[in-house]
Amino acid sequence: MKNRFRLTVGLVLAVQLACGPNTAKNADTADEQAPVLKEILPGANQLNRYLPMLEGKKVGMMGNQTSVVGGRHLIDVLLEEGVDVKFAFAPEHGFRGEIERGEKVANDVDKQTGLPLYSLYGKNEKADSIVASVDVVIFDLQDVGARFYTYIASLHRLMQLCANQGKKLIVLDRPNPNGDQVDGPVRKDDKFKSGVSYHKIAMIHGLTVGELAQMINGEKWLDGGVQCDLEVIPVQNYDHSMAYELPVVPSPSLPNHLSVRLYMSLCLFEGTDFSIGRGTDWPFQVLGYPDPVFGEFTFTPGTRSGMAAHVEQQGKLCYGLDLRQLDPDEQHFTLKYLLDFYRKSPAKETFFSRPEFFDKLAGTDALRKQIIAGMSEDEIRASWAADLDAYKEMRKKYLLYPDFE
Secondary structure, eight states: OOOOOEEOTTSEEEEEOOOSSOOOSSHHHHHHHSOEEEEOBOGGGOHHHHHHHHTTOEEEEEEOTTOEETTEEHHHHHHHTTOEEEEEEEOTTTTTTOSOTTSOOOOEEOTTTOOEEEEOSSOOTTHHHHHHTSSEEEEEOOOOSBTTSTHHHHHHHHHHHHHHHTOEEEEEOOOOTTTTOOEEEEOOOGGGOBTTBOSSSEEEOOOOHHHHHHHHHHTTOSGGGOOOEEEEEOOBSOOTTSEEOOSSOSSTTOOSHHHHHHHHHHGGGGGSSOBOSTTSSOTTTEEEESSGGGOSEEEOOOEETTEEOOTTTTTSOEEEEEOTTSOGGGOOOOSHHHHHHHHHOSOGGGTSSSHHHHHHHHTSSHHHHHHHTTOOHHHHHHHHHHHHHHHHHHHHTTOOSOOOO
């Protein structure tokens, strides 16, 4: 079993382990066997790499509460450094990360800086003219490595706007907290394309946003096959085998490392009426439904700031599973929860209460049909193996960091 380390920004990682017990007879030998410690530096922290590119330029950015440099918001750092920032785009959940999923992100003003904020969530008729007003745009959002996490759709839209207007895009890369795996079905059919399944990639894609940006360019996925003038500032001292714990929560419903790791497997329940803990203190760490058949553990979804329960289960006692004691770093994408709850359900005909949305999350209608047909996880995995292998080969072309295999 490979050695794993949980990392956060500001901590250090032993990137080279001492071989065997320390039997050194002197200090020099002991030093040679000690771990070599290197700091993980996201792209945003490497100001010396990208500030020269911004000198004398009018700058726009896309960011949110994860856009931090040493505990400070990137936009504050840029302004303090004298960068001429003109505006910011906000993704789903807003610029400060307090908007509920799916709610409208309105054009606004950032109260802390007075800068205008614009939305790319949905359609923005003025987006092209907004990008045309600057020389360069910065993208700095923390992704979590799942195709249905909408920040990568925002990346694609921003790349398209920059390509349309001939503007440079600088992606400040960050580690992927689920970057130690590639798994799930690959979206192939455009009829399943949506904000939660925007790219023809694996459900658990195993890329950083910088690597994905290179893939979007390299595979010519932008409209008309155009390419964006792209510059990626890579993370220093990172590789895909690292168990990376996010220093800032990426959205209200992913409050800790365990929720980020379980999100990969539990998000498919969003296409059903089952609760995955939204509206509790443990989103994406509990699972249930108002029927004792699903388990002895109980919880009642309510409301929390920036996070509401499914309307169907709000205020109802749900029975199911408590996953809060699991080791986050041992969690990998699995269908076991979905298959188990489907088998237990006394109302299988209504289990997939939002089948169209489930299919968009999965990137295919095959998964839903396979579950209804009673196929095992091994049988289902075999059905997507060839497409997943082909995706893995394509992925290799765009990796910026050593892989986990």
